[in-house]
Amino acid sequence: MAETMIQILKTISEWAIPVLLVLIPTVGFLKKVKVYEVFVEGAKEGFNVAIRIIPFLVAILMAIAMFRASGAMDIFVSFISPVTDLIGLPAEILPAALMRPLSGSGTLGIITELINTHGPDSFIGKLASTIYGSTETTFYVLAVYFGSVAIKKTRHAVPAGLIADFAGIMAALFICQFMFG
Amino acid sequence: MLNYVWFGLIAIAFVTAMFTGKIPDLGTAAVSGAETAVNISLGLIGIMALWLGIMKIAEEAGLIRLLARLIKPVTKRLFPEIPPDHPAMGAMLLNLAANWLGLSNAATPLGLKAMEELQSLNKSEDTASNSQVLFLAMNTASITFIPATIIGVRVAAGSQEPFSIIATSLFASTCATIVAIITAKLLGRLPVFKKTNPNITPAKEAEK
Incomplete structure (x- = not known):
């Protein structure tokens, strides 16, 4: 029981970042956000x-x-x-x-x-x-x-x-x- | 406060070093501390740029506001100064979620984004608002489901049950977070800290 829980948590943490990195631009793209331009605009602040x-x-x-x-x-x-x-x-x-x-x-x-x-x-x-x-x-x-x-x-x-x-x-x-x- | 802590650390270090004969080490330590600080900061540039870029897309797509609205019931109690569907709420949730999953590389940029949003509602340029103090306190106590670093150390040391500390860490960090929230809230009411609150009239904040 505890082992499967840990396995699930591990999988979630491994998938979380790749999924977010695709999901957010996808939603943006579908909503007609100029994804590349907006990304660069935001990244400038880094x-x-x-x-x-x-x-x-x-x-x-x-x-x-x-x-x-x-x-x-x-x-x-x-x-x-x-x-x-x-x-x-x-x-x-x-x-x-x-x-x-x-x-x-x-x-x-x-x-x-x-x-x-x-x-x-x-x-x-x-x-x-x-x-x-x-x-x-x-x-x-x-x-x-x-x-x-x-x-x-x-x-x-x-x-x-x-x-x-x-x-x-x-x-x-x-x-x-x-x-x- | 930080003035006292900072000076205290240096002064205690100097006085102690006089007795322990470690005066020569102090200079080296100070310089290497400064170097570490710069390395950490510069190391953040890439990951900061990446997440700030992604967050900007999320913002333009309305995702941050959507998240903010989802957690409104909790956050309007915790952060009464912040308008409930302000982007700060969404950014804070993402930061906390990244902490929960042990994604410290993502948590810091998301947390800094949240701080910036909170700062946009802060009337003072150099004094922390109640919301900023609370958010910071929650971060210093951060709840983690997967303390990956320490599990790695345990595995390397040949542990038979490297994961046995997940439940105990979760318990301890949950207690720490609850105490952080209560303490930040209560201390904010003390006259000495209330006096320095840069946003005494929270009602006006919402109009901004």
Whole structure:
């Protein structure tokens, strides 16, 4: 049952893009849209959007890279691990959880290492996998999405994103304890 | 907010590095971070152009408005600032759908298109609207049915049940999304954030 579900989902995700790339121009063509001209018109913006993001992303990634290089993360981990022990979050997971909102590639690195050391089907391996799959890299999304429209004053986006990340990690811990614990 | 976070990261990095003896690494890290940022941005050009082109056709063909109308019952509650059949709604739905399917290459351009549409309704040039914050929060918590990257890592590590984490990821990301929506909505009502809302009179927005 679960296997067939997964197979169906996989097929959908493999077909989705090719189908959209044909379907949308087809509907446009039938509705007498000048598909080629309109495509080019829209695509022109792609360059500008990508360029607009650069300063925002440089600012964020530079600060995060410095933070990671300084070793501050390790100190932070030892500082709050007594608290996370109380709720049953394995100490090994903590760096991955803290890295999640900051850096996607950083988290993937930590998690790959955890999976390889503890085994993919161990509790830690499954929890780490779940945490990676449960939220996005908040600061990256923030820089790219707001950067593309030149938004500098982000108001409550940072706290909302971080609280959601925290909720995602707590939910991951809860469901993994429930299902695999 | 980002001013504090950004400065905090740099300041903490510097002070910590003084004690850990990693001061020389900081400069290298900053430069390589900047390079990564540029590579990511430039790498987006092709895929951005492709999806913005397709989206423009979808817009002219009326498909985006059609999508927007389909999800009206949900979106008019989530995004009261946005006129219900505005193209922003259609673009947001496509972005979320791409996220659900784990199509991150398509999700980003579609999300940026949605942001641009939301920006066209924002009175401020540099301050996020409530809708933009909510959309962003939903994206940072993004629900995924197929976390392809991590499944790949699990398979490579010789997992007997590489897919066993699909259900747990789905649960966790759904919880994160619900919390994201509630938090974005509630925080938006706090005086400190309400004060900076660039679109205090949402009724007038609809006339635009």
